[in-house]
Amino acid sequence: MKFDKEKMRLYAITDRHWLNGRSLREVVKESLDGGVTFLQLRDKNSDDETFLQEAAELQKLCRDYKVPLIINDNVEIALKMNADGVHVGQSDMEAGAVREKLGPDKILGVSARTVEQALLAQERGADYLGVGAVFATGSKADAAELPHETLKAICEAVSIPVVAIGGITAENISQLKGTGICGVAVISAIYAQNNIKEAAEELKEAVDKIVL
Numbered sequence: 001m002k003f004d005k006e007k008m009r010l011y012a013i014t015d016r017h018w019l020n021g022r023s024l025r026e027v028v029k030e031s032l033d034g035g036v037t038f039l040q041l042r043d044k045n046s047d048d049e050t051f052l053q054e055a056a057e058l059q060k061l062c063r064d065y066k067v068p069l070i071i072n073d074n075v076e077i078a079l080k081m082n083a084d085g086v087h088v089g090q091s092d093m094e095a096g097a098v099r100e101k102l103g104p105d106k107i108l109g110v111s112a113r114t115v116e117q118a119l120l121a122q123e124r125g126a127d128y129l130g131v132g133a134v135f136a137t138g139s140k141a142d143a144a145e146l147p148h149e150t151l152k153a154i155c156e157a158v159s160i161p162v163v164a165i166g167g168i169t170a171e172n173i174s175q176l177k178g179t180g181i182c183g184v185a186v187i188s189a190i191y192a193q194n195n196i197k198e199a200a201e202e203l204k205e206a207v208d209k210i211v212l
C-alpha cells in the first residue's frame, strides 16, 4: 500500500471558484490546518503554466503536512512535477494507460459509478476509487446522484479504499455510515465556508465517527 487508508478520511478538492480574493495556497493551508488528509488540485480553467505554478506551491505545502497531492486529469503535468498521483474519471484516459504512464509507485485514483467500473479500475491498477455523487451537488454540473446501495455494493466488491464524493456536508455525512467507505472527498463543505479551518475540523470529527 502506498498510503495508509486513514489518509483518505478527509480528501479535499480545490476549486478556484471559492477563492474570493484569497490565494489558493492560503485556503489550502487553512484546510490542512483543519485536518485535511489528502488533497487534489482540480482546476479546469487555468492554462498549463498557471496550473504548474499552483501545483508547485501546493506540493511544497502538502509535503510540510505529509499530505499526498493528487492532480486531477492531467497525467503529463503530474509526471512533470513529480506529484504523488493522479485522479481520472471514466471519460478521461483509461486507468490501465494511466498506470503505464505513471509507473507502479504513484497513486492512481479512478471515479466509478458501477460495480463493473470499480472492479475494472481495480484490475487496471487503481489505488483508490472516488464514488458519487452520493448527494446532490452544485460543484459539478454533470454529477448525477447515485444510490447509497450502489456505493455499498462497490465497497463490498473491491479491496482498495473507496471515498464517497458529491454534496457531502458535516450534517449529512452520518447517512454514509455502514457503506464501507474509507473517507469523503469534498469541495464546498470546506472551500465555500467562511472559516475553512473550522469547517475542515468539523468534517474530520464527523468522518472519524462513521468510518472504521
Ligand SMILES: Cc1ncc(COP(=O)(O)OP(=O)(O)O)c(N)n1
Pocket: 011, 013, 040, 042, 072, 073, 087, 088, 089, 090, 092, 109, 110, 111, 129, 130, 131, 140, 163, 165, 185
Ligand atoms: C476523489 C474524486 N472522486 C471523483 C472525482 C470526479 O472525477 P471525474 O469523474 O474525472 O470528474 P472531474 O473531477 O474531472 O470533473 C474526483 N475528481 N475526485
Ligand SMILES: Cc1nc(C(=O)O)sc1CCOP(=O)(O)O
Pocket: 013, 111, 130, 131, 132, 133, 134, 136, 137, 138, 139, 140, 143, 144, 165, 166, 167, 168, 185, 186, 187, 188, 189
Ligand atoms: C468533483 C466531483 N465529482 C463528483 C462525482 O460525483 O464524481 S461530485 C464532485 C463535486 C464535489 O463537490 P462538493 O463537495 O462541493 O459537492
